[in-house]
Every structure is written in C-alpha cells, then in structure tokens.
Amino acid sequence: PLPRPRPFHLRQGLPRAKVVLDPGHGGRDPGALGVTGVREKDVPLDICRTIRDRIGRSGGPEILLTRDGDVFLPLNDRIAFAEEMDADLFISIHADAAPTPDARGLSAYTLSERASDGLADALASAENRVDRLYGVDLSHTDAAVAMILQDLAHRYSHHASRTAKQKLVSGLVGQIDLLYNPMRSASFAVLKSAQVPAVLLETGFLSNPQDERLLAQTESRRRIAAILGNRIATVAGELRIQSGA
Numbered sequence: 613p614l615p616r617p618r619p620f621h622l623r624q625g626l627p628r629a630k631v632v633l634d635p636g637h638g639g640r641d642p643g644a645l646g647v648t649g650v651r652e653k654d655v656p657l658d659i660c661r662t663i664r665d666r667i668g669r670s671g672g673p674e675i676l677l678t679r680d681g682d683v684f685l686p687l688n689d690r691i692a693f694a695e696e697m698d699a700d701l702f703i704s705i706h707a708d709a710a711p712t713p714d715a716r717g718l719s720a721y722t723l724s725e726r727a728s729d730g731l732a733d734a735l736a737s738a739e740n741r742v743d744r745l746y747g748v749d750l751s752h753t754d755a756a757v758a759m760i761l762q763d764l765a766h767r768y769s770h771h772a773s774r775t776a777k778q779k780l781v782s783g784l785v786g787q788i789d790l791l792y793n794p795m796r797s798a799s800f801a802v803l804k805s806a807q808v809p810a811v812l813l814e815t816g817f818l819s820n821p822q823d824e825r826l827l828a829q830t831e832s833r834r835r836i837a838a839i840l841g842n843r844i845a846t847v848a849g850e851l852r853i854q855s856g857a
C-alpha cells in the first residue's frame with residue numbers, strides 16, 4: 613500500500629509553502645536512455661505529476677511544475693520560473709545514466725564550484741551540455757558558479773539548499789534505496805538560482821538494470837513518488853518556518 617501524506621510542519625496561519633518541481637529534459641531532449649529503452653524524460657514527468665496530484669491537493673505545499681508535457685525547456689527558464697513564482701524550494705528531478713552501470717539508488721545534489729566527486733562531476737557535465745546540444749544560445753546566460761557562490765546575497769539560498777538536501781535524504785533512509793554517499797554537489801546549471809534553494813534529485817540511474825525496472829514500472833514509480841512527495845512536503849514546510857516567511 614502507498615504511504616499516506618503526513619501532516620505538514622506548517623504553523624497555523626502561515627501561507628502554504630510553494631515548491632517548484634522540475635521534470636528534467638523533455639521534447640527533443642530525451643535525457644538518458646535506459647538499458648531496455650526507457651527514456652529519462654518520461655520518468656520525472658510522471659513522478660512530478662504524481663507528487664503534485666497527491667500532495668498539492670491535500671493541504672500540503674503548493675506544487676508547481678516547470679513543464680507539464682513533453683516539451684523542451686532551456687535550463688535557465690526552469691530556474692527563472694521558480695524565481696518568478698517566488699518558490700520556497702526548487703527540485704529538479706532526473707534519472708540519468710551514471711558513469712558505471714553498478715551505481716544505483718537515489719542521490720541528491722546541490723550547487724558547488726568544485727564537484728564533490730567524479731560521479732557528480734560527470735552528471736553535471738552531461739546535464740549542462742543539453743542546452744548546447746539541443747540548440748539554446750547560451751552566450752547571455754553563462755554566469756560563473758564561483759561568482760554566484762561568492763555573492764553574499766546568495767548565501768541564504770545556498771545554505772538552505774544544503775539544508776534541504778540533508779533533510780530530504782535523511783528522511784528517505786530506509787524508505788527508498790539510496791546511492792552510496794547520497795549527498796553530493798557539482799556545478800549544475802539548473803541549480804544556479806540567486807534566490808530559491810535548489811536541489812537536484814537523481815531518483816535512480818537508467819544505466820542500472822534494477823533501477824530501470826523500478827522506474828519503468830508504474831506501480832513502483834508511483835510508490836517512489838509518494839514517498840518523495842511526503843518528504844518534499846515536510847521539508848518545504850520546515851524551510852518556510854526557518855526562513856521566517
């Protein structure tokens with residue numbers, strides 16, 4: 613049976629927290645391809661829709677999606693949407709290919725100038741290439757991560773991003789299979805927000821047959837979405853209280 617949504621850590625009278633979920637890839641960008649042909653772009657879209665339908669309608673945080681169909685969306689537009697919506701939390705959801713086929717399980721990433729490890733670096737490089745690959749002009753959007761992280765104005769969102777990552781992952785222990793060292797960081801372009809705490813979640817790796825099977829089956833994918841949704845709702849509420857909103 614699916615776990616039920618938990619009560620949310622929102623104080624009485626506070627406005628609902630707002631979470632922007634970002635299904636990775638889409639349209640002409642299929643993302644990673646699984647060993648049996650599953651397309652990455654389809655997996656996070658279904659997970660994000662499931663979370664929105666379960667959590668957004670149960671009194672939890674308001675859930676907005678950067679895309680709600682099979683459309684291509686440049687990386688910058690995704691984070692710009694979260695900033696325009698004044699979101700409390702931005703979560704980009706993926707199911708990429710890992711550099712090695714034995715890597716499996718969920719992992720969470722925040723922005724850093726230097727990658728925490730080779731796997732995170734490889735994922736960020738692959739993700740950051742998609743705009744160039746699929747014909748987006750980046751000449752006006754190439755902000756340096758170092759500058760972003762040095763800017764005092766960005767300290768809150770950077771700190772809150774790491775807090776959100778830790779809270780998300782720690783609450784998933786024992787509920788979802790996790791990658792070894794599930795909390796990592798790298799220079800993901802989609803996480804370069806000045807204002808909105810941002811985390812990228814790899815729900816699993818399509819390069820791993822076991823993960824692909826889990827993510828391809830509707831039932832197990834919905835179960836992952838339900839668990840993730842509950843966790844996201846809790847973390848969003850806690851962030852909102854901490855930020856004094």
Ligand code: ZN
Nearest residue numbers: 636643706708
């Ligand atoms: Zn991806």
